[in-house]
Amino acid sequence: MKFKVYGAVYDNILINIVRALSLGVTYGIIETYVPLNQIPVYRILYILMLSLPFISRNLWLWIGDAALCMLVQDITYWVYINQKPWQWSWYYPVVYGMPLLYPVAVAIVIAAYWKACYKTLGFLKQAT
Numbered sequence: 001m002k003f004k005v006y007g008a009v010y011d012n013i014l015i016n017i018v019r020a021l022s023l024g025v026t027y028g029i030i031e032t033y034v035p036l037n038q039i040p041v042y043r044i045l046y047i048l049m050l051s052l053p054f055i056s057r058n059l060w061l062w063i064g065d066a067a068l069c070m071l072v073q074d075i076t077y078w079v080y081i082n083q084k085p086w087q088w089s090w091y092y093p094v095v096y097g098m099p100l101l102y103p104v105a106v107a108i109v110i111a112a113y114w115k116a117c118y119k120t121l122g123f124l125k126q127a128t
Contacts, residue, residue, distance in 0.1 A: 012120075013113060016054065016061060020069040023053060027069075028076025046070075060119055064112030071105040 027050065036042055050073060054065035078084065084097075093100045 010117070013061070013117060016056075016065050017068065017113075020054065020065045021072050023050065024069040024072025025076045028073040029080055031073070031077050032080050058116050058119060060112045060116035064109050064116055067105055067112060068109045071102065071109065074101070 036045065039045060047070075050069045051062070051066035054062050054069070056062045056065075
């Protein structure tokens with residue numbers, strides 16, 4: 001019985017990861033064709049569009065999904081237009097040719113999913 005519950009928790013997180021990846025890739029490609037960054041409230045719109053679809057009662061899961069989606073969107077955008085992020089933008093601090101945003105975002109995603117897993121499993125243990 002325990003293994004089925006644990007499997008369901010991990011399947012739920014895997015489904016959220018796939019959703020975040022697909023939305024990030026889709027938005028990254030759309031952004032290359034539609035100049036959304038010309039809109040004055042672009043950053044607010046960006047955060048809302050990439051975080052609202054993942055609203056969850058589990059805050060850690062929501063943070064992990066939103067951070068992963070934003071990371072994948074940014075990488076997809078730069079790969080799709082075939083440029084390096086620091087060629088164009090002044091706000092990307094770069095070390096050894098890689099924006100510092102990416103390792104920080106990967107660390108946030110891993111920590112958030114880790115916490116989401118254990119928070120969900122902790123609630124399940126208390127209920128039994």
